[in-house]
Amino acid sequence: MALLAPDDLVARLRRDVERSALRARNGLKMLADVGRPTTATTPKDTVWSSEKVELWRYHSDRPTHPVPLLLVHSLVSRSYVFDMAPGNSFVENLVGRGFDVYLLDWGVPDELEAANTLETYSDDYIPAAVDVVREVSASDDVHLFGYCFGGVLSLLYAAGHPDAPLRSLSVLATPIDFTHMGPMTTLMQEGRVDPDDLIDPTGNVPADAILSSFRLLAPTGDLSGYVNLWQHLWNDDYVDSHRIMTGWARDHIPFPGAAFRQTAELLTRENRLLTGRVPLGDRVVDLADITVPFLSILGEKDHIVPPESTTPLVGLVGSEVADELRLPAGHVGLIVGRAAQQRHIPAMAAWIEQWDGSGG
Numbered sequence: 001m002a003l004l005a006p007d008d009l010v011a012r013l014r015r016d017v018e019r020s021a022l023r024a025r026n027g028l029k030m031l032a033d034v035g036r037p038t039t040a041t042t043p044k045d046t047v048w049s050s051e052k053v054e055l056w057r058y059h060s061d062r063p064t065h066p067v068p069l070l071l072v073h074s075l076v077s078r079s080y081v082f083d084m085a086p087g088n089s090f091v092e093n094l095v096g097r098g099f100d101v102y103l104l105d106w107g108v109p110d111e112l113e114a115a116n117t118l119e120t121y122s123d124d125y126i127p128a129a130v131d132v133v134r135e136v137s138a139s140d141d142v143h144l145f146g147y148c149f150g151g152v153l154s155l156l157y158a159a160g161h162p163d164a165p166l167r168s169l170s171v172l173a174t175p176i177d178f179t180h181m182g183p184m185t186t187l188m189q190e191g192r193v194d195p196d197d198l199i200d201p202t203g204n205v206p207a208d209a210i211l212s213s214f215r216l217l218a219p220t221g222d223l224s225g226y227v228n229l230w231q232h233l234w235n236d237d238y239v240d241s242h243r244i245m246t247g248w249a250r251d252h253i254p255f256p257g258a259a260f261r262q263t264a265e266l267l268t269r270e271n272r273l274l275t276g277r278v279p280l281g282d283r284v285v286d287l288a289d290i291t292v293p294f295l296s297i298l299g300e301k302d303h304i305v306p307p308e309s310t311t312p313l314v315g316l317v318g319s320e321v322a323d324e325l326r327l328p329a330g331h332v333g334l335i336v337g338r339a340a341q342q343r344h345i346p347a348m349a350a351w352i353e354q355w356d357g358s359g360g
Contacts, residue, residue: 042083042092044103048132052107055129057100057136058091064098065356067167068137070129071103072150075121076207076255079105081332082147090335093345097353100137104129104150109254114203116256118263119281122156127164134165141167143352148173148305148331152267156278158292160285168355169319170295170348173305173331176316177274178267180309195264204254276316287316293355294319297327297334297348304331325351 043059071091073079082090082103094101104126109116133142144166146154151174158169175181200206255263272278276287294317298310307326314322327334327344334344 041086042089047136053125054105055132056103058095060095063100067141067143067356068100068133068139069143070133072146072154074149077252084336097349102133109204109256111202114257117258121153122160126157141165143168145170156285158290159287162289166292168293168352172297173299173302175305175309176313177309178271180306195261199257203257205260207252207254288318290317291319293321295323295351297325299329299331299334300326301329302331
């Protein structure tokens with residue numbers, strides 16, 4: 001091993017001392033929970049609301065795409081994953097590309113939402129939001145984009161409303177084959193966990209239960225995260241990103257009880273999405289009735305919704321154009337982080353952009 005020159009040794013010692021001081025400062029800030037980075041900073045307006053549900057329109061001085069883009073979020077986590085921080089924001093990126101962007105935020109359910117079913121979202125809220133987006137934007141059609149369980153709701157909406165005014169449908173990290181969805185799903189499929197065992201006095205699945213089920217998917221995730229944090233604790237940018245990401249990953253919301261029971265029975269135990277046909281209310285919706293240009297986006301490193309769970313989807317819709325976009329990312333890395341900003345989001349946006357014209 002070569003010895004360092006005196007000047008190089010002094011420089012390294014100075015660097016190590018400086019980093020130790022920065023580690024101490026950043027560690028104290030984290031322990032005291034001060035200086036937390038701000039999320040969801042892209043300017044927006046609420047253009048419609050119903051109960052706790054809100055529809056947001058993001059400000060844009062130069063929308064160049066004629067068809068608006070509506071984002072549908074999951075039911076169990078916070079929607080600011082779409083708008084983490086300036087320079088690391090899905091919606092900011094899309095607005096910068098000229099999209100007129102809207103986001104459907106579900107709010108935080110309590111006793112009033114316990115009776116919400118899958119139909120409440122796919123037959124009531126999403127159709128209402130689509131109508132408002134069309135009215136506000138003065139557009140006949142809408143690009144619909146669903147993330148995770150928001151993708152499931154978007155599929156049920158599009159399948160249950162074949163004449164919906166959609167120019168395209170994209171779903172990101174959306175589970176179809178629930179046999180690949182981890183230990184909690186397996187326990188339900190085997191009948192070893194009753195859905196009602198997870199429902200609290202409000203009639204919903206509490207946020208802590210949601211968080212615990214995700215931790216089962218990566219039981220050593222917290223430990224490896226702390227190791228990486230210690231290695232980079234001197235780096236302000238890394239610490240800010242870590243605090244934002246870990247904060248969001250732990251920031252779950254309750255799952256409305258009625259919708260959870262349907263999910264447990266129809267999607268988990270009976271695996272109905274994989275058959276393409278799902279009973280909703282007094283009818284059966286068929287994914288083959290989706291005929292608009294369709295894109296399924298999956299992360300090859302996604303441990304929450306593994307690729308094996310998503311891959312069958314393009315073969316179930318009836319669209320003449322049914323594409324799959326596979327990206328080297330995890331569940332959140334698909335839309336958050338440097339690779340997302342530089343490669344993943346532009347690839348998704350480019351696919352949507354091609355359907356802005358009347359003929360695609």
